[in-house]
Amino acid sequence: MKTNNFLTFARFSFHSALPLILMVILTSIKAKAQTYYVDPLSGQENATGSRANPLLSIEKAVALADHAERRDTIHIRLAPGLYILKSKLVIRTAQKPDRVPYIIEAAVMPDDQGWEPGKMPVIQTIGGVNDTIGFSHAVGLSVEKDNVSLLGLKFLGNPNSSVENFYPIRRAGKLLSGLTVSQCVFVGEANSSPIQSAFWVSGPGIHVDHCIFHNCKIAFVLGSEVNDFSLTNTIIDGAYNTAIWYGFAGNVPSFNFSGNVITNSSYVMVYPQEKGQPNFRLKNSYLAGNDNLFGAYPKEQDRFFSESRTALKLVNTDLKKIISFVKVQNSGITHDNLNISSPSDARTIKAGLFKADTKKAL
Numbered sequence: 275m276k277t278n279n280f281l282t283f284a285r286f287s288f289h290s291a292l293p294l295i296l297m298v299i300l301t302s303i304k305a306k307a308q309t310y311y312v313d314p315l316s317g318q319e320n321a322t323g324s325r326a327n328p329l330l331s332i333e334k335a336v337a338l339a340d341h342a343e344r345r346d347t348i349h350i351r352l353a354p355g356l357y358i359l360k361s362k363l364v365i366r367t368a369q370k371p372d373r374v375p376y377i378i379e380a381a382v383m384p385d386d387q388g389w390e391p392g393k394m395p396v397i398q399t400i401g402g403v404n405d406t407i408g409f410s411h412a413v414g415l416s417v418e419k420d421n422v423s424l425l426g427l428k429f430l431g432n433p434n435s436s437v438e439n440f441y442p443i444r445r446a447g448k449l450l451s452g453l454t455v456s457q458c459v460f461v462g463e464a465n466s467s468p469i470q471s472a473f474w475v476s477g478p479g480i481h482v483d484h485c486i487f488h489n490c491k492i493a494f495v496l497g498s499e500v501n502d503f504s505l506t507n508t509i510i511d512g513a514y515n516t517a518i519w520y521g522f523a524g525n526v527p528s529f530n531f532s533g534n535v536i537t538n539s540s541y542v543m544v545y546p547q548e549k550g551q552p553n554f555r556l557k558n559s560y561l562a563g564n565d566n567l568f569g570a571y572p573k574e575q576d577r578f579f580s581e582s583r584t585a586l587k588l589v590n591t592d593l594k595k596i597i598s599f600v601k602v603q604n605s606g607i608t609h610d611n612l613n614i615s616s617p618s619d620a621r622t623i624k625a626g627l628f629k630a631d632t633k634k635a636l
Contacts (some may be wrong), residue, residue, distance in 0.1 A: 308342050310335040311381075314355035331376075332357050332397070339376070341368055348376045352395035352427070357488070359397065362404040362413045365422055372419040379567045384457050385630040391607045394459065398430040398467075402437055408447065411470070418445075423450035428459040431467030431490075439470040441495075448498035451479040457627055459612065462490045464514065471519070473494040478502045484629055486612050488512060496520035504530035507625045509614070511599065516569065516578070518539035521549055525549035529554045533623045535614065536596040537563040541580075547572040551585040559591045583636030595619050 310323035317330035329335050332352065339348045348367065367374055382393045399414040412432055425442060432440035442460060447451055462469030471492035478501040487493040489512040496503065510517040517536045531554060534541050544562050545552055547570035561567060569578040598615045600608055613626040
């Protein structure tokens, strides 16, 4: 009889405590995902970073994320506005190994209803030289952890005349993996705010899609141990050195290139002469209106030499069509500025900022 009473009491206690147990579990799960909101217009530097109480600067959000504990994902959401970086911004957390997903994302993405160019967060570095590895240069975002995503952001060149070489995104660690950049825009201006290379990266798992690189000297410098690299549905326009420069470590990476437009550039791709032309497949793309397609780089001469195609394979790729783009109008920047204009055949491959149908986004 006593045993039955004990079991009855135990069942009652468990069922009565169940809501509390579930609440503790859900609270614990929720605590592991940390989101920080940033607004350069209405935020406060000492804010909590909640949606209702946003931070003022991206630096403060990154600092809080660096020391956050018990989380599965770090999510920094940027409201529209200009984000000025006076020094290198290091992306990492205190957790070791640092494999926590880390997302820096626009609060309003290009395919969201009501998006317009003015709602894209703009990140601009104005500081001087902040890195001397290899040579003196300046870095905007220094990625020093695995699994980082940058989504829906615009990066501008560095107007600081003391900086000769500026890299908005740098990942030096060849053992790091997982870097996704999607629906971002990189705009340089050689005479006032140049971008030496939008990406200078090493390591595997670099995936870029639906981005626009406009007037960057180089779009990509691919360094040590690059593998599982993909570039899809992206526009590179006006790379006055080369669109893609790879191979300083000498390895030939896995390379997925599809649905891209490269035009008005000096070279489409340059590679180390001593390793020879890679056997990459460039698929479903437009590589038209460039001074040269491929070039070899003998390091001792420190210059490029144009080469005919021998190992590289072009699959359903057009080399002749003229590519036209949407430009700024008298009324200002249009919704699809820097994207492929409607008369161009290249629109069929859906390269550019929008993942959804552009007409639906308007």
